[in-house]
Amino acid sequence: MRILSGIQPSGALHLGNYFGMMRPALELQETGEALYFIANYHSMTSLFDAKERRKNTLDVALDFLACGLDPKRTVFFRQSDVPEVTELAWLLTTLTPMAMLENCHSYKDKLARGLAPNHGIFAYPVLMAADILIYDSNIVPVGKDQKQHVEVTRDIAIKFNNTYGETFVIPEPQIREEVAVVPGTDGQKMSKSYGNTIEIFAEEKAIRKKIMGIVMDSRTPQEPKPDAENNLAVQLLKLVAPEETAKDFENRLCAGGLGYGDLKKALFEYYWNYFAAARQKRAELAANLDYVNQVLAAGAAKARALAQKVLKRARQASGLE
16 A cells, blocks of 8 residues: 655644644554655645745655654655656646646635646645556645545546546555644634644743743633633643543643643643653754755655656656657
8 A cells, every 4th residue: 555645845743743734644654555645746835935835845844754654654756856747747638638737625715715826736736636647646635625636536547547647656546534623822723824823842941932922812820711722722732641630630620729830831831841852862963954955865866766666657658658
């Protein structure tokens, strides 16, 4: 079973990224042949600063390796180090109906928000299809909001196979029903676009300030809070503290007598300890960038070997060779 997933280099890793995508991906590396790539081609649809893209790409590599990605078990690489994917995207785009792309949720969402999407945003699902198909991927783990992209990939692959003969493996989405929707510091879904994130590898002082700045209601510490399970700090504590510990804080808040300040201090301490080993590992990796680059180069070599076989198959099937 070959598993494929990618992550855009769009900025600092935060709790939402970690529990929503990264930790599930790290767990999957134990179940099959996993290929994980840093989607820097995709980032070009919305990020137009070359220096920032290079920095973000390196940050994603450091973050993944620090959080437990095992390069001996996983093929880890930069998307742009496999240029075959862009050629395959052209082959696929010639069979992709315009109406299919116009109906994609991500494109319609951009239009609804008044944005002027570029062609990259419009054709984004075709490049994603090339990402998936070029490695003969069997399983693509996605959240519910990304399921449509895998369905588009399947439709394009089936049309190509029907037109030119059996060429591509038809992938299956693996929907992560249990994906944690991590709340941000304002109670909305944690997202860089909302400016409500708690970063994994930020400086201690900055993180402490963010957590202590989470706004609570005006009830006094002595007042019982029967809605304690909905408290933002409690919800975040459940991610980074032992289950019984988080439940104890919830019960104390519910009964009355626990101040919000003490709750937020506890949240910070458990958060800080939860990622302590990862922070140490990341610092070691940042001091040894030659190793990081070697991991990415080795991953790209393995990925290209797979991609070249599939691209050759597609070129031959479609009469380019």
